[in-house]
Amino acid sequence: MSMMSMPKPLSNSSIFVPGPVLLLGAPGVGKGTQAKRLVERFSIPQISTGDLLREHRKNQTELGMLAEELMAKGLLVPDDLVNQMVATRLTEPDTRNGYILDGFPRTLNQAEWLDRQLADSLLPVVAISIVVPERILLERITGRLICPVCGTIYNMYSEPPSQLGICDREGATLTQRADDTEPVFYERMNAFRSKTAAVVEYYRSHGGRFAEVDGNLSMDEVTRSILATLFELRNATDSLESVQHEKVR
Numbered sequence: 001m002s003m004m005s006m007p008k009p010l011s012n013s014s015i016f017v018p019g020p021v022l023l024l025g026a027p028g029v030g031k032g033t034q035a036k037r038l039v040e041r042f043s044i045p046q047i048s049t050g051d052l053l054r055e056h057r058k059n060q061t062e063l064g065m066l067a068e069e070l071m072a073k074g075l076l077v078p079d080d081l082v083n084q085m086v087a088t089r090l091t092e093p094d095t096r097n098g099y100i101l102d103g104f105p106r107t108l109n110q111a112e113w114l115d116r117q118l119a120d121s122l123l124p125v126v127a128i129s130i131v132v133p134e135r136i137l138l139e140r141i142t143g144r145l146i147c148p149v150c151g152t153i154y155n156m157y158s159e160p161p162s163q164l165g166i167c168d169r170e171g172a173t174l175t176q177r178a179d180d181t182e183p184v185f186y187e188r189m190n191a192f193r194s195k196t197a198a199v200v201e202y203y204r205s206h207g208g209r210f211a212e213v214d215g216n217l218s219m220d221e222v223t224r225s226i227l228a229t230l231f232e233l234r235n236a237t238d239s240l241e242s243v244q245h246e247k248v249r
């Protein structure tokens with residue numbers, strides 16, 4: 001069993017165990033928004049490589065300083081550095097029942113590395129690609145506001161806080177990401193098209209563990225569709241039936 005293999009899930013048969021779930025998609029499709037909802041529902045961690053890199057940047061680590069320059073230009077951070085960062089995070093015990101990888105893998109090299117790491121995993125990775133037309137994404141990116149304390153994601157057009165610029169939960173002043181500008185958005189889209197689109201095809205061609213969901217719907221509808229997809233990919237028929245009748249939030 002490789003170092004990264006998942007230990008036996010701590011659950012009985014009546015509890016759904018998500019296992020490793022990948023959320024793939026272009027900048028602004030809703031990976032972070034939906035990952036947070038899955039975290040609340042399943043009590044498994046969100047592992048966002050973007051957030052981890054921003055944390056390194058904040059702490060001025062060697063990796064953070066290197067990443068800062070690349071992220072500011074909308075370019076990808078080198079595979080070996082990101083893989084190592086993910087490897088370290090996956091050794092944490094909170095990953096035992098699964099985790100949501102948000103924004104990883106983003107290159108074929110990262111996808112193949114992850115497959116090798118998880119070769120002996122009890123539950124195989126499932127990949128869910130969120131799809132939104134590019135013309136919608138620019139507004140999502142330039143309108144995004146984030147709480148620096150709790151990480152809640154808002155949008156000044158589609159998900160505004162009750163009080164302008166203030167987090168509903170923490171009362172903190174909301175911030176914008178340094179790379180959420182129009183020119184950097186286009187660079188990030190270039191990186192998505194040239195590197196990450198191939199990752200989507202990689203999982204699509206591996207049949208049985210891939211699905212696409214329409215991300216251009218309300219946040220609740222996207223959540224419902226991701227849950228249904230996840231249950232289907234994991235053959236969890238009971239859970240699949242229940243999500244079709246319940247309120248998702």
Ligand code: AP5
Binds near residue numbers: 105155
């Ligand atoms: P990362 O932080 O991952 O950025 P990204 O992929 O560009 O994705 P975003 O976080 O911008 O979008 P999201 O899909 O999470 O959308 P969100 O839910 O916030 O990466 C940043 C950088 O780090 C990269 O450019 C690269 O340099 C580096 N990096 C990271 N991972 C790497 C890797 N693996 N390898 C190499 N380098 C890496 O939603 C966006 C907005 O839309 C929000 O305002 C939200 O409120 C709104 N919204 C969400 N859903 C809906 C909806 N259904 N309807 C209306 N509005 C919605």
Ligand code: MG
Binds near residue numbers: 032033050102103
């Ligand atoms: Mg994100």
